[in-house]
Amino acid sequence: MPLGTVVRSEISMSDLPAVASEQVAGTVDELRACTGLPFFAVRIDSRCVVEVAGQLPPMIPDCVREELQQLTHPKKWETNAGMVFYAVPFCVENRTRYAALGYIPSAKASVAQVTRCEPPADLIIAGSQAGWSARQLRHFWNECEALSGNVVERLITLAAEHLSGRSARLRLEDELDHVTCQLDHTYEEISLLHDLSRNLQVSQGPTSLADLCVRRLHALVDAGGSLILINDRSRRNLLHSRGVLPFEPRELETLIESFSDVEWSRPLVRNHVGKTLLGADYPRLSNFILVPIQEGQHRKGWVFCCNRTHGQEFGTVEAGFMNSVATILGTHVRNTELYQQNQDLLIGFVRSLVSSLDAKDPYTRGHSERVALIARRIGKHMKLPEGDLRDIYLSGLLHDVGKIGIDDRILRKPGRLTDAEFEAVKAHPTIGYNILKGLSNLQHILPGVRNHHENFDGTGYPDKLAGDDIPLMARILAVADGYDAMGSDRPYRKGMPNQKIEEIFRKGRNEQWDPNVIDAYFACREDILNIYATYSLEAGAPIDGSLSTISLDR
Structure with a gap:
């Protein structure tokens, strides 16, 4: 089996994203440590060699190159030139597919071939292209331990299983980190709802509660800007805001009028606003969630969060949480009004008693x-x-x-x-x-x-x-x-x-x-x-x- 053409195109490790570069180098080093075999890396989609610290001159024979795209498991190839080639496929974090390739003298080659001081001709060409001197190449070749194809196959199979187990562990660790972040976020949400429930004294009114809400809510939903608007008993608008809003806080009502046909039985979520007519009116508005503060048929204000950070979109999780906050606020505002009405009645009673006594x-x-x-x-x-x-x-x-x-x-x-x-x-x-x-x-x-x-x-x-x-x-x-x-x-x-x-x-x-x-x-x-x-x-x-x-x- 002839070796064929040597692939000359290379990608420097510095050309790769930092995470990918670290993962490729780490995988190649781990395979070398597990097997004792030399390796270099190849990006499968482009068949470009990724430079890995000069472990060996990169060389990909035709028989290997032809199977790279379909390579899903470790594989070895034995050539007539007395060499064993091997490849172990792997993926990095961004799902790009790579293969760790290498070669050594074959133990099945004739004694004359194996013990010759001169490397095979194709290796000499590959070494020259990689900038290796004849002396370096002879030393490399004579230091390589000759192994049979079966031994190499067992070594790379065991190494691949080790990598698979490590990948599974890393995947589990990533999932655990993700679940931990979710739990932390859920805890903060529950903590806010608990704090709200502890501050529902009707005698205090909605102002302090709304301020607590907007401070905590702004961070929890990763919003660029947040606003809570409450209509008090005197029909004044109480505004509480955090972050950077794409308009003046008092312009929220103008935005709300754009959705006069909405039923408001659930939160209004809008992403990709910039591609709509609304985006033309509010060029700094990327996305938002708008939730009414209401109790029954009594609408008392609005909760608004916009421009989610890091280019993220708003989803059902954020909308559901904001709806819970708005429900608590709506109930509190309504209870405050009922309390104030009761207080007014009692104060009227006290005044009547005092007036009656003065009259007597x-x-x-x-x-x-x-x-x-x-x-x-x-x-x-x-x-x-x-x-x-x-x-x-x-x-x-x-x-x-x-x-x-x-x-x-x-x-x-x-x-x-x-x-x-x-x-x-x-x-x-x-x-x-x-x-x-x-x-x-x-x-x-x-x-x-x-x-x-x-x-x-x-x-x-x-x-x-x-x-x-x-x-x-x-x-x-x-x-x-x-x-x-x-x-x-x-x-x-x-x-x-x-x-x-x-x-x-x-x-x-x-x-x-x-x-x-x-x-x-x-x-x-x-x-x-x-x-x-x-x-x-x-x-x-x-x-x-x-x-x-x-x-x-x-």
């Missing part, structure tokens, strides 16, 4: 509101949390609501009350408590309503509590209530001057009032005097806030 006892009109303001200022000086200050304020507004159940003749009596009449008035904390206790949203203010007439020494009413057994809310309201009651005009007396009130406070500490609360009063007395100086009955609302800002959620 015109001499104390504004008393409840001033007590609420003073009590909140004292609580603020005592460094109570904002939620507790809101409770104190609301309890101050309603602390005398039980007087609705007191006879008008007693409340409007111009002179001093008899003992019997005073006992009737003393029932108002209990009456107020009974009026409000059925309202679940007001449970947290009941201690102030019921116990604001308890004395620190236990001589008060209705429960004769003493010291720290009296709720702190009630102890603060007791000071605020006493201050306003002593300073206000009554039919039978004029209001006391501030100096006289403070003298009574000093004498009554530890007996009628909590000394810590009295100390807090004196520490912020200038602010309390300012409350009195600026309070206006005509305004009908607190100086530093309004009922509409009070959260009734606990």
Whole structure:
């Protein structure tokens, strides 16, 4: 069998992509280590030799070249020139097919052929073309161990099985890495949904939740730009964005109008936008997902992600995840609205009660509101949390609501009350408590309503509590209530001057009032005097806030 023409065209390893170059060189080195045979590499589709560190002069006889394209398993060829050629096919990461080729002296050749110092003529030609000197070529040929074709076949078959096992392992490792990345991504998605569920307090509104969503969502879907638009109760658009958008955030509604015929029962996914009429209007928009924020028939906004990174397309996974986020947001926005409606009803109820009380006892009109303001200022000086200050304020507004159940003749009596009449008035904390206790949203203010007439020494009413057994809310309201009651005009007396009130406070500490609360009063007395100086009955609302800002959620 003649050797035929030697293939001269070569590809340098540097001409290959970095990953392919590394894999080709690694495979050839591994085959050489497994078999002890020399190899060079050939790219099968072009039959070009890939230079591999000069292990041997590249040479491909006709018999090998003719079978390269169909080569699927290791194979050996024996020639009449006393040589054994062999080839092991393999693929690299980009699916390009290569073959590791080589040759050695055949052990079946005649002793004269094998022991000759001069290599075969075709090898001499191949060596010359590869730039090998005659001395280098003779040394290479004499150092090659002669093996039979059967031994070579067994060696390359075992080596190919080893490579196949390694490829399977690498494939499994790649799949494991892919699954690990998917699990990490899924964990982040679940983590976001969990964080959303933990931040569904209806009293906070959708703003903070939308900001959390857009920050995390932007990274999870690998978007170039992300935007969440929410319509609040006042019909304003709340915009939250991340990354680079291909248009101004407020132009999202213009984009949405382009899809007025869409049913919106599922996310809208568009890839390859640049090839469409929409792409002409938005030249920087490559692809996007648009999902409505809605609950039932109530549409509350939109979730939008665009221009996926690394040239990727948006798919069902990203659309499904964004739809989950939009569903949670839609439910939260709707629940927030329902909560606010309930809060408005409750606030209206509180205002009605306070107005009813003012109508029954015109001499104390504004008393409840001033007590609420003073009590909140004292609580603020005592460094109570904002939620507790809101409770104190609301309890101050309603602390005398039980007087609705007191006879008008007693409340409007111009002179001093008899003992019997005073006992009737003393029932108002209990009456107020009974009026409000059925309202679940007001449970947290009941201690102030019921116990604001308890004395620190236990001589008060209705429960004769003493010291720290009296709720702190009630102890603060007791000071605020006493201050306003002593300073206000009554039919039978004029209001006391501030100096006289403070003298009574000093004498009554530890007996009628909590000394810590009295100390807090004196520490912020200038602010309390300012409350009195600026309070206006005509305004009908607190100086530093309004009922509409009070959260009734606990």
